Amino acid sequence: MPKKTVSFRTFGCKQNRYDTDFLRESFERKGFVVAEDDADVVVINTCAVTARSAQKCRQAIRAAARRGAKVVVTGCYPQIASDEVKEIPGVIAVSGVRERSRLADLVLEALETGAPVVEVKPHVAGEEFEETEVQQPDLTRAFLKIQEGCGDYCTYCIVPYARGPSRSRSPESVIREAERLVQRGYKEIVLTGTHIGLYGEGNLPRLVEEVGRIEGLIRLRISSLEPHDVTPELLDCLRLPNVCHHLHLPLQSGSDRILRMMGRRYDVALFMDIVGRARRVAPDLGLTTDIIAGFPGETEEDFRESLTVAREAGFSRIHAFKYSVRPGTRAAAFEDKVPEKVKEERVSALISLGRELSGAFHRRLVGRDFEVLVEDDREKDGLLAGFTRNYVRCRFSGEDDLKGKVISVTVQEAGPLDVTGSARR
Ligand code: SF4
Numbered sequence: 001m002p003k004k005t006v007s008f009r010t011f012g013c014k015q016n017r018y019d020t021d022f023l024r025e026s027f028e029r030k031g032f033v034v035a036e037d038d039a040d041v042v043v044i045n046t047c048a049v050t051a052r053s054a055q056k057c058r059q060a061i062r063a064a065a066r067r068g069a070k071v072v073v074t075g076c077y078p079q080i081a082s083d084e085v086k087e088i089p090g091v092i093a094v095s096g097v098r099e100r101s102r103l104a105d106l107v108l109e110a111l112e113t114g115a116p117v118v119e120v121k122p123h124v125a126g127e128e129f130e131e132t133e134v135q136q137p138d139l140t141r142a143f144l145k146i147q148e149g150c151g152d153y154c155t156y157c158i159v160p161y162a163r164g165p166s167r168s169r170s171p172e173s174v175i176r177e178a179e180r181l182v183q184r185g186y187k188e189i190v191l192t193g194t195h196i197g198l199y200g201e202g203n204l205p206r207l208v209e210e211v212g213r214i215e216g217l218i219r220l221r222i223s224s225l226e227p228h229d230v231t232p233e234l235l236d237c238l239r240l241p242n243v244c245h246h247l248h249l250p251l252q253s254g255s256d257r258i259l260r261m262m263g264r265r266y267d268v269a270l271f272m273d274i275v276g277r278a279r280r281v282a283p284d285l286g287l288t289t290d291i292i293a294g295f296p297g298e299t300e301e302d303f304r305e306s307l308t309v310a311r312e313a314g315f316s317r318i319h320a321f322k323y324s325v326r327p328g329t330r331a332a333a334f335e336d337k338v339p340e341k342v343k344e345e346r347v348s349a350l351i352s353l354g355r356e357l358s359g360a361f362h363r364r365l366v367g368r369d370f371e372v373l374v375e376d377d378r379e380k381d382g383l384l385a386g387f388t389r390n391y392v393r394c395r396f397s398g399e400d401d402l403k404g405k406v407i408s409v410t411v412q413e414a415g416p417l418d419v420t421g422s423a424r425r
Contacts, residue, residue: 003032004033005040018144022132023100038067049159071090076097080158091116140373144192146168148193152226166198185404188218196223212243218406221243235277245285246287246288249287250290254308255268275313286361290318293346297334316358320350322344356416358417362414384397395421396409396420397423409422409424
């Protein structure tokens with residue numbers, strides 16, 4: 001009998017990309033052949049962080065089913081809405097975030113019996129980190145999952161319900177995988193998780209130091225940190241020679257009143273203090289952020305504060321999100337919802353401010369040399385590209401033998417999205 005083919009589609013964060021890589025390998029081990037498209041089975045690893053992300057996942061599920069594929073849905077969306085997901089025609093298996101290691105077996109069972117399989121375990125206090133080592137396909141940058149879950153319950157956020165309580169991978173296991181990745185030739189490791197500041201109850205700085213000491217690791221990047229988790233010890237990690245000068249600190253709002261309503265654990269003064277201290281350690285720091293527009297009760301004045309703080313912080317990139325109601329969260333019951341049109345206008349204002357600030361940050365780099373880790377794929381226009389240590393996308397012309405290497409590039413032009421330059425030999 002010919003082997004079944006399977007393809008994968010991933011929505012959401014870096015952690016989901018890591019999980020999909022694990023699923024891809026576990027399906028191969030069970031005899032599936034991974035295909036790009038037109039596969040017999042399509043696995044959709046979902047995101048439910050906003051109403052829009054859940055909607056995009058539903059569209060992808062329906063589109064795959066219309067092509068005649070048997071659809072498997074996993075990840076955050078079924079974890080919070082399995083009944084809704086299993087009713088979508090064409091879905092043969094549904095799992096949450098706690099059944100990754102068994103998903104390929106569940107799919108084989110559904111294919112054999114012809115009966116849909118639904119396995120979504122609820123989260124429980126004290127649940128353990130699910131060990132999932134991954135051979136990653138891209139040989140430049142590897143994502144390494146060190147933690148999962150969050151117990152902060154920000155009032156707008158569905159993630160604690162979808163991902164469950166915080167649990168951390170053991171330092172030994174993290175180091176083992178990091179060493180293996182370095183031996184396989186990876187130049188950069190990105191530490192990822194749902195809320196990695198919770199790693200080992202305050203042990204993230206020690207872990208960063210230990211991974212940073214691995215011989216042969218050229219770059220270590222910390223994916224995203226909640227502002228209140230940025231301790232002096234963590235900022236000291238930016239002094240390590242291979243730790244990237246890039247922090248992603250979600251601001252979410254520049255109004256203290258809204259931050260309190262969001263249940264965030266910092267105020268603007270603390271946020272700006274951290275930014276100032278980080279810049280003293282790393283003057284060229286790339287500082288990226290997420291900002292929500294139109295949280296319930298957000299006035300014009302509150303929103304202007306977000307714009308002002310964003311400008312003062314000098315973000316190198318802003319990810320702007322429209323607030324969307326996530327049923328079951330505390331903010332879903334808040335009154336004084338902001339009209340859709342106003343939310344859209346505010347998101348547009350944030351996007352244009354983001355472009356202006358990125359452009360300004362990029363212009364500061366012109367005429368200087370930066371190390372770029374060259375990616376495997378060429379851009380559509382034939383240029384090579386990669387990221388600098390401070391997370392600026394840099395494009396330049398060059399030969400294929402530069403792929404996968406860290407090279408020096410002189411930045412010549414700055415745009416709002418990236419910079420272009422010339423490779424130094
Ligand atoms: S810290 Fe807040 S926003 Fe981040 S995952 Fe936890 S609850 Fe969600």
